[in-house]
Amino acid sequence: MKHKWSVLFLVLFLAPIVYADQYIVNSADWRDVYSAMLYGSLQNVKTDFITSANHAPVLLNNIPLDTPITIFTSRSSQYVSSYRNLALSRGYQNVTELTYATMNLDLAELSGADKFIVLDDSYGYNAIAVASYAAKSGSYVLFADAGNIASVDALLNDRNPSSVIIYGQVDREVKDTLAKYAPETINDGNRFENNMAIVDKYQQIAPSQQVVLTNGEFIEQSLISGDDPVLFIGKTNVPDEVRKYINQSDFDVAILIGNELVQSAVTIRRQIGISVFVKFARGSRTPEGPIAQVEDLDRFPMPGYFLNLTYDNVVYNSATKTLEVTYKNNVDLATYFQDTVTILPLNQTVGDAEPVFIDGNDFKTVIYTKTTDDQDISLAEGENTARLFTIYGESPQSLENIVQAELPIQRITVLDDSAIEITDLVYDTTKARFYVTLENTGSVDAYAKPEVVDVLVNDQLTTKSADAVVFLKHGENAKVPVKLKLSSVDIEDNANIKARAYYGVRENSLIKIVVADFAMATVSMAMVYYVIIAVVVCTLLLLIVFRKKCRMCRQKNMFYRKHCKKCKAKL
Amino acid sequence: MKNMKLWLLMILLAVPLLMATAEAAPQGLNTTSNTTVSGPTIPDYTRQDAGGTITTLLVNQSQQTEAWKGYVGNVTGKVALRDSSGYTIYDWNFASIAGEIYASRTNSITWTAVNCTNHTTITSEYSAVNMADSDVDSINKTFNATKHASITVGSLTVENDTCASTATYNGTAQNVNSTARFQEVLLKDTGSNMIYTTILEQDKIGYNTFTYDFQLIVPDSDAAATDTTYYFFAELT
Numbered sequence: 001m002k003h004k005w006s007v008l009f010l011v012l013f014l015a016p017i018v019y020a021d022q023y024i025v026n027s028a029d030w031r032d033v034y035s036a037m038l039y040g041s042l043q044n045v046k047t048d049f050i051t052s053a054n055h056a057p058v059l060l061n062n063i064p065l066d067t068p069i070t071i072f073t074s075r076s077s078q079y080v081s082s083y084r085n086l087a088l089s090r091g092y093q094n095v096t097e098l099t100y101a102t103m104n105l106d107l108a109e110l111s112g113a114d115k116f117i118v119l120d121d122s123y124g125y126n127a128i129a130v131a132s133y134a135a136k137s138g139s140y141v142l143f144a145d146a147g148n149i150a151s152v153d154a155l156l157n158d159r160n161p162s163s164v165i166i167y168g169q170v171d172r173e174v175k176d177t178l179a180k181y182a183p184e185t186i187n188d189g190n191r192f193e194n195n196m197a198i199v200d201k202y203q204q205i206a207p208s209q210q211v212v213l214t215n216g217e218f219i220e221q222s223l224i225s226g227d228d229p230v231l232f233i234g235k236t237n238v239p240d241e242v243r244k245y246i247n248q249s250d251f252d253v254a255i256l257i258g259n260e261l262v263q264s265a266v267t268i269r270r271q272i273g274i275s276v277f278v279k280f281a282r283g284s285r286t287p288e289g290p291i292a293q294v295e296d297l298d299r300f301p302m303p304g305y306f307l308n309l310t311y312d313n314v315v316y317n318s319a320t321k322t323l324e325v326t327y328k329n330n331v332d333l334a335t336y337f338q339d340t341v342t343i344l345p346l347n348q349t350v351g352d353a354e355p356v357f358i359d360g361n362d363f364k365t366v367i368y369t370k371t372t373d374d375q376d377i378s379l380a381e382g383e384n385t386a387r388l389f390t391i392y393g394e395s396p397q398s399l400e401n402i403v404q405a406e407l408p409i410q411r412i413t414v415l416d417d418s419a420i421e422i423t424d425l426v427y428d429t430t431k432a433r434f435y436v437t438l439e440n441t442g443s444v445d446a447y448a449k450p451e452v453v454d455v456l457v458n459d460q461l462t463t464k465s466a467d468a469v470v471f472l473k474h475g476e477n478a479k480v481p482v483k484l485k486l487s488s489v490d491i492e493d494n495a496n497i498k499a500r501a502y503y504g505v506r507e508n509s510l511i512k513i514v515v516a517d518f519a520m521a522t523v524s525m526a527m528v529y530y531v532i533i534a535v536v537v538c539t540l541l542l543l544i545v546f547r548k549k550c551r552m553c554r555q556k557n558m559f560y561r562k563h564c565k566k567c568k569a570k571l
Numbered sequence: 572m573k574n575m576k577l578w579l580l581m582i583l584l585a586v587p588l589l590m591a592t593a594e595a596a597p598q599g600l601n602t603t604s605n606t607t608v609s610g611p612t613i614p615d616y617t618r619q620d621a622g623g624t625i626t627t628l629l630v631n632q633s634q635q636t637e638a639w640k641g642y643v644g645n646v647t648g649k650v651a652l653r654d655s656s657g658y659t660i661y662d663w664n665f666a667s668i669a670g671e672i673y674a675s676r677t678n679s680i681t682w683t684a685v686n687c688t689n690h691t692t693i694t695s696e697y698s699a700v701n702m703a704d705s706d707v708d709s710i711n712k713t714f715n716a717t718k719h720a721s722i723t724v725g726s727l728t729v730e731n732d733t734c735a736s737t738a739t740y741n742g743t744a745q746n747v748n749s750t751a752r753f754q755e756v757l758l759k760d761t762g763s764n765m766i767y768t769t770i771l772e773q774d775k776i777g778y779n780t781f782t783y784d785f786q787l788i789v790p791d792s793d794a795a796a797t798d799t800t801y802y803f804f805a806e807l808t
Binding site: 293 | 639640641642643644646652653673674678679680681682683725726778779789797798799800801802803804805806807808
């Protein structure tokens with residue numbers, strides 16, 4: 001009897017959520033919006049989200065007044081306080097507002113799901129990549145990092161999940177904690193490869209000839225509905241891997257959501273040949289008469305990483321018959337780029353065979369010695385121009401951005417006789433950095449900047465360069481730090497480390513490269529040094545801080561004295 | 572005693588929830604905006620309903636109707652779309668749009684199997700927009716021609732003069748045929764979702780002497796106090 005009343009109580013409490021025909025998310029935090037949209041998809045309830053305070057009343061214009069509404073409101077990031085009152089004032093009768101501090105976990109509890117996809121919310125685009133598969137497969141997406149993994153684990157423990165997928169890069173603590181659930185891991189190195197893997201999983205459970213195109217930069221209803229798989233296509237350049245994937249797939253039709261990626265979508269249409277539709281607008285919700293302009297779709301922006309690569313200069317060195325192009329990375333994010341340069345008016349072409357790494361806020365000079373058809377590079381008399389076309393991205397396989405320009409080619413005549421060797425490489429576990437030893441073996445002074453290449457950090461390949469260019473007189477050597485935090489597991493994972501140094505006689509044109517491989521070697525401050533330092537500090541404390549004050553004459557005495565130095569009184 | 576206290580607590584907590592979930596009383600119609608858009612003067616013999624409406628040509632009558640709404644817009648060059656924050660400008664200069672603009676109440680159309688609409692889909696649409704076939708401005712009476720150019724939707728071709736169609740106002744009433752401006756055709760997908768399809772123009776004079784790339788009419792429930800939501804699609808070439 002008691003059990004029946006408890007069940008009735010729970011039903012009544014959950015009734016507003018269970019029997020609502022419409023959910024609305026009132027939060028400025030994309031994680032709340034995402035969680036509630038996915039929850040709505042899993043419950044098969046139409047869900048909308050507020051994108052600004054101005055948008056809040058407009059959103060109601062399309063919801064019939066007799067619709068039961070449940071509002072999910074963020075405790076700390078709501079757009080509108082008491083949105084329920086606003087809805088009631090508009091004539092809605094059946095409105096419930098629920099406030100959450102951690103909507104992602106709270107809705108996970110309510111969802112009843114026993115399949116989960118775990119990812120790090122630092123990579124918002126990963127959430128978009130998995131959303132459609134999650135909705136289709138009945139999985140709930142949990143955001144986990146080192147800070148909240150205990151809560152996530154507690155929830156999973158209660159649920160005894162039938163399936164856990166770890167998607168994309170996550171903290172090591174997350175991987176270690178979730179290992180007990182035997183999770184499937186999808187982390188192929190970049191967002192596009194990972195996304196294609198999840199699209200494959202979607203196709204296994206619900207084969208579709210249609211695919212939705214986006215790039216993970218916003219939330220929109222179609223991306224979380226589960227009706228079609230979702231594929232990333234790059235901002236302005238469609239990465240080669242994505243083109244190949246679409247070519248080899250069964251997709252006949254693609255639907256682009258929104259207007260920003262039209263350029264990439266046109267590329268797909270023209271180069272791959274599948275039909276591409278754009279969902280570009282919706283009907284106006286602001287009454288303006290019988291005829292209206294269409295308005296933009298409701299989209300919630302996601303936090304993103306915005307790369308910014310520009311050109312610094314283009315120089316032709318007559319002494320060596322080489323072309324030097326210097327790039328500038330304007331943001332503090334490591335970037336890879338690949339360039340094609342056409343030299344005008346002679347129409348010679350040079351280019352990069354492989355993507356080139358440039359660290360955040362750094363310059364990189366690439367030197368071209370031959371044209372693409374293996375001819376010497378030469379310039380015409382008078383002015384020459386370089387037409388540059390560069391694709392770039394966060395990894396070698398995700399070159400999704402384009403920059404292009406036409407720049408005048410400057411002429412110099414410089415012979416660079418510098419010579420640098422990398423003679424040693426060690427990792428200091430105390431200071432969390434590599435020390436690359438460079439030696440100037442040439443006859444001239446030189447500048448150099450080393451990097452460590454493709455180091456496995458938390459299962460992800462990472463390249464990192466030194467913070468600054470160093471100057472080495474001929475015959476000198478220097479230990480140059482390259483900061484990179486490695487755990488003990490990372491150290492074990494890297495038996496060998498490749499070091500690379502760019503160098504040259506000109507500080508802003510490090511046109512030469514030297515590469516060397518070393519076995520992983522570590523150093524740390526020996527424990528004895530810690531002990532010595534501790535003893536010294538303690539002694540100083542005793543001498544300075546712990547002194548005895550004489551009660552008679554107020555003289556301060558060393559801690560070991562038994563009688564006052566001044567008045568001889570007993571201490 | 573302990574159990575009684577527990578039951579009493581449950582009931583007290585449940586009461587406000589029960590109130591919140593009580594069935595809403597039916598609402599009266601709210602007055603929508605009755606802004607009159609610029610356009611031709613309606614002759615005296617027509618009925619002028621409150622609320623502002625679009626004019627459609629039915630046989631030899633012109634009659635105001637609240638059951639339809641029109642949408643106009645452009646998909647070439649710089650496209651300005653309003654959103655909650657104002658206007659956003661999109662550059663469509665490097666894109667080219669083919670053929671048609673599509674509007675549907677559904678968020679998700681199955682484009683791989685699109686064809687002329689049928690009686691079942693129209694009947695279902697009547698229900699969704701609170702319309703009856705007997706209404707003077709019903710879907711069948713509005714799209715009462717079968718005169719239109721052929722349409723290519725993805726890789727599918729809808730042959731000319733096979734689907735229910737009409738042609739909307741372009742400064743003057745038009746004869747509905749395969750060369751009219753702003754032809755509109757009724758299609759559906761495999762999910763029986765109605766797709767209102769207009770053949771794209773480029774900067775042609777619309778209903779109000781301004782130029783548009785597309786212009787189409789869609790049914791709007793005249794019983795609901797809220798507008799019916801439509802989503803718009805275009806195909807890239």
